[in-house]
Amino acid sequence: MIDDIWVSILGIIAAALVTSSFIPQIVKGYRTKHLDDVSYWLMITICIGMSLWIGYGIIKNDFVIIGANISTIILNMILVVMKFRYSK
Amino acid sequence: MIDDIWVSILGIIAAALVTSSFIPQIVKGYRTKHLDDVSYWLMITICIGMSLWIGYGIIKNDFVIIGANISTIILNMILVVMKFRYSK
Numbered sequence: 230m231i232d233d234i235w236v237s238i239l240g241i242i243a244a245a246l247v248t249s250s251f252i253p254q255i256v257k258g259y260r261t262k263h264l265d266d267v268s269y270w271l272m273i274t275i276c277i278g279m280s281l282w283i284g285y286g287i288i289k290n291d292f293v294i295i296g297a298n299i300s301t302i303i304l305n306m307i308l309v310v311m312k313f314r315y316s317k
Numbered sequence: 318m319i320d321d322i323w324v325s326i327l328g329i330i331a332a333a334l335v336t337s338s339f340i341p342q343i344v345k346g347y348r349t350k351h352l353d354d355v356s357y358w359l360m361i362t363i364c365i366g367m368s369l370w371i372g373y374g375i376i377k378n379d380f381v382i383i384g385a386n387i388s389t390i391i392l393n394m395i396l397v398v399m400k401f402r403y404s405k
Contacts, residue, residue, distance in 0.1 A: 278331050
């Protein structure tokens with residue numbers, strides 16, 4: 230039987246990796262000032278999906294799910310604003 | 318008390334939205350034949366993170382988590398191959 234604490238740690242690392250994956254995209258966009266090839270729909274659909282995940286996390290009282298999804302939404306909103314500004 | 322079935326449905330819709338968010342990015346990339354602005358690290362880190370989620374899903378016996386993450390990894394691998402081919 231695998232200890233619950235290790236399963237939680239696995240979940241936290243998984244959530245942190247998925248969340249942090251948007252950081253290199255932000256850095257790349259900031260450096261090149263170019264986000265034309267990134268789809269608005271990618272970012273918007275992720276934000277809507279992750280808002281539902283937050284609801285799921287609140288009902289299940291799961292702070293890993295809530296925290297990870299709030300962070301990813303914030304990073305995605307930064308990307309949306311950057312793309313909007315660079316596209317002008 | 319909210320029924321468990323509705324919570325599961327919320328989770329399934331949330332997972333489906335996050336997974337399907339990569340479809341417009343694939344369509345946009347296919348149309349423009351251009352994915353230069355999309356970061357390899359975005360896709361690679363998401364794949365690693367979601368592989369860990371699959372492990373978490375297997376341990377927790379949660380087929381929504383397993384299915385959603387396998388689908389998202391497949392879509393991300395398609396994007397990686399497209400970006401590699403278009404960058405030649």
